[in-house]
Amino acid sequence: MMALIDTPNLADHDAFYEELLAAHKGLTEAESHALNAQLVLILANHIGDRKVLTEALALAKR
Amino acid sequence: MPYDYRPFEYTAPAGLTAPEPRHKVVIVGAGPIGVAMALELANHGIPSVVLDDNNVVSVGSRAICWSKRSLEILDRLGVGDKSVEKGVTWKVGRTFHRDTEVFNFDLLPEAGHKMPAFVNLQQYYVEEYLVEAALANEMIDLRFKNKVVTVHQDADEARVDIETPDGIYSLTCDYLIACDGARSPVRHMMGLDFDGELFEERFLIADIEMTADTPSERWFWFEPTFHPGQSALLHKQPDNIYRIDLQLGWDTDPEEEKQPEKVIPRIEKVVGHSDFRLDWVSVYTFQCRRLKNFVHDRVLFVGDSAHVVSPFGARGGNGGLQDVDNLGWKLAAVLEGRADRDLLATYDTERTYGSDENIMNSTRSTRFMTPADGAERLFRDQVLALASKAPFARSWVNSGRLSVPCVYPANGPDAPSLPKGTRPGAVAADAPLDNGWLLGALGGKVTVLALGCDAPQVDGAEVLSVPLTDTIRARYLGEASQAVYLIRPDQVVAARWLSPDADAISREIETMWKGK
Numbered sequence: 001m002m003a004l005i006d007t008p009n010l011a012d013h014d015a016f017y018e019e020l021l022a023a024h025k026g027l028t029e030a031e032s033h034a035l036n037a038q039l040v041l042i043l044a045n046h047i048g049d050r051k052v053l054t055e056a057l058a059l060a061k062r
Numbered sequence: 063m064p065y066d067y068r069p070f071e072y073t074a075p076a077g078l079t080a081p082e083p084r085h086k087v088v089i090v091g092a093g094p095i096g097v098a099m100a101l102e103l104a105n106h107g108i109p110s111v112v113l114d115d116n117n118v119v120s121v122g123s124r125a126i127c128w129s130k131r132s133l134e135i136l137d138r139l140g141v142g143d144k145s146v147e148k149g150v151t152w153k154v155g156r157t158f159h160r161d162t163e164v165f166n167f168d169l170l171p172e173a174g175h176k177m178p179a180f181v182n183l184q185q186y187y188v189e190e191y192l193v194e195a196a197l198a199n200e201m202i203d204l205r206f207k208n209k210v211v212t213v214h215q216d217a218d219e220a221r222v223d224i225e226t227p228d229g230i231y232s233l234t235c236d237y238l239i240a241c242d243g244a245r246s247p248v249r250h251m252m253g254l255d256f257d258g259e260l261f262e263e264r265f266l267i268a269d270i271e272m273t274a275d276t277p278s279e280r281w282f283w284f285e286p287t288f289h290p291g292q293s294a295l296l297h298k299q300p301d302n303i304y305r306i307d308l309q310l311g312w313d314t315d316p317e318e319e320k321q322p323e324k325v326i327p328r329i330e331k332v333v334g335h336s337d338f339r340l341d342w343v344s345v346y347t348f349q350c351r352r353l354k355n356f357v358h359d360r361v362l363f364v365g366d367s368a369h370v371v372s373p374f375g376a377r378g379g380n381g382g383l384q385d386v387d388n389l390g391w392k393l394a395a396v397l398e399g400r401a402d403r404d405l406l407a408t409y410d411t412e413r414t415y416g417s418d419e420n421i422m423n424s425t426r427s428t429r430f431m432t433p434a435d436g437a438e439r440l441f442r443d444q445v446l447a448l449a450s451k452a453p454f455a456r457s458w459v460n461s462g463r464l465s466v467p468c469v470y471p472a473n474g475p476d477a478p479s480l481p482k483g484t485r486p487g488a489v490a491a492d493a494p495l496d497n498g499w500l501l502g503a504l505g506g507k508v509t510v511l512a513l514g515c516d517a518p519q520v521d522g523a524e525v526l527s528v529p530l531t532d533t534i535r536a537r538y539l540g541e542a543s544q545a546v547y548l549i550r551p552d553q554v555v556a557a558r559w560l561s562p563d564a565d566a567i568s569r570e571i572e573t574m575w576k577g578k
Contacts, residue, residue: 037444045454 004055069117072207077231088235090210095365095382096241097192101139102386104201106394115209122342123184123269125379129465132383133177141191149181155280164449165456174533175492176499182299213251220360238361246367258351262312263432272338282461288331293431316345348372348428350421357410369417371424374462381420385413391551405577416468423463430460474557481540490553493533506551514544518564522571
C-alpha cells in the first residue's frame, strides 16, 4: 500500500495554488528555483516520513 | 617548535646472509595502522615482522582527529592515555556561512566513558608512541629501510622480496598484511585497483604553527569572504599547530599550489595576520573508493591500502584502526588453529560493510561541501540559507559526520527489550567500574558478561561480573533486572540473553569461531 496520499487531500487547493503563484510573483528564475528548493526542504522535514518522501519522488519522476 | 624527526635505526636483516624461517605474519608499512596491527597481533600472542621503506614517522600531521573508538583501541595497545594526554580534546564545532555562524554542535561526551569523543593529535605523535611500544615488544620485529619490491603467493604461503641498503633478500610468511597506505605498492604489485568515486575537487591542507588564543573547536566555513565561493576548515592541534583546509577547485595546479609563495597569502587571509610558521603543506584530491575485497588468500589489506575516503569525517585513520581491531583476533585464531580460514572471510564482510558506511558518509559530505553546478548547488545553498532561520536545516548542513563505529550485521540471539546501543554487532559501551573501566576489564578475550545474575560456566570464555551501577543499567539492562552478554575479543557484542543456559552460550561461542 502506498504511504503517499495521491488523491485529493487539501481543502481549498485552488486557493493554495493561487498563493503558491503569488509567492513566486516578481521573482527571477533563479529566485523562484531557490524558493522552490526551500519549500521542498521545509515540507520534507514537516512530513517526516521517509517512505512518503521516496514515493513522492518516484511519483514526480514518473 | 617543529617536530623533531629522529630516524629509527636500521640494522641489516638476518635474511641477507641466510634464508630466514617462515614467519607467521609479515606486515608491510610501519605507519599507525601497520604498527597497531603488529601490537594487536602481539596482544593475541602472534609475532610479526613489520617492514617499512622509510625510517622516520609520517612527515606532516596528516591524520589528526582520533575518535573515541580509536582511543579505546589505542588504549588496549598501551598508548591511549599518552595520546589523550598529549592531544587536544575538543567537542564543539562551529559552522559558518559566509561570515555568520549558522549553527554549532557540542559532541557532549556522555559521562561514564574513559575516552573522550575526539582528540586532535598529529599522526607523527601517534606513530611515535606506537613505534616505541613496538620496539619494546619482543614479539615485534620492526625493520626500517626495508622496501618490498615483489609479492608472490601460492596456496601455502606468501613471499616478498625486500630491498635494503645492504642488498635484496626474501621472506616467506603464512600471511602478508598490506598496511602500506592509500598508494599501496603491494596493491599495485598484485594488480588490484579501487572501485568507487573520484571527485573532481582539490583541497589545500596546511599545518601552521602560531600562538593564538583560539578555543579548542572545529571551525568550518562555507563560502567565507576570505576564500570566496569555496570551503575552509580550521582545527587546533597540540604544540600550537593549526590545521587549515582550503578548497581549491579542480582547475588548479597541485604543484604550484604547494609553493609557500602561493600558500602563505591564502593563510594570511584565513588567520588575519602573518605571524605564523608553515609546518607542512599538501594538496589532495577527494576520493571515496575501496578494494572489492580486503582478503586475497594469503594477502590481507588493512587501512588506506584497502579503502580511501575524503578526510572531513575523520574516517581514514579511524577506519583503519577498526580494521585492525576486527582482524587481529581472527587472524590469531586461524594461525593458532582454533578457527579455520572461514573466520577470515568475516574480516572481509564486516570491514567492507564498515568501509561502505564510511564511504557513504564521506561521499555525502563531499557532495555537500563541493556541490556540482545545477541542482546540487541549488539545494546546498538553500539548506545553508534555511539553516539561519529554521532549526531543522542546521542538522542538514554537512561539513563531515564524525566517525562512530558501525554496527555489524549480526545474527546472534538478541533480547530486544535490552538497550539498543549494545545490541549484537555493536561495540560494547564503556562504563566506570570501582577500579577502572569496563572496556579495560573486557580486554581482548571472549567474555561472558553477567549482569545481575550468575553466568553459567562455559568453556572458552572468561566470565566477568560487574556491580549494577546506574551506568551499567542504562547501557546494558534498561528495564530488565538481569542479562548475559557474549562479547567478542574485539569487544563487539556477539549475542545477549535475559537468562541463557550454558548450551546456548556455548553454541554462540562456537558460531563465533566458525565465522557464521
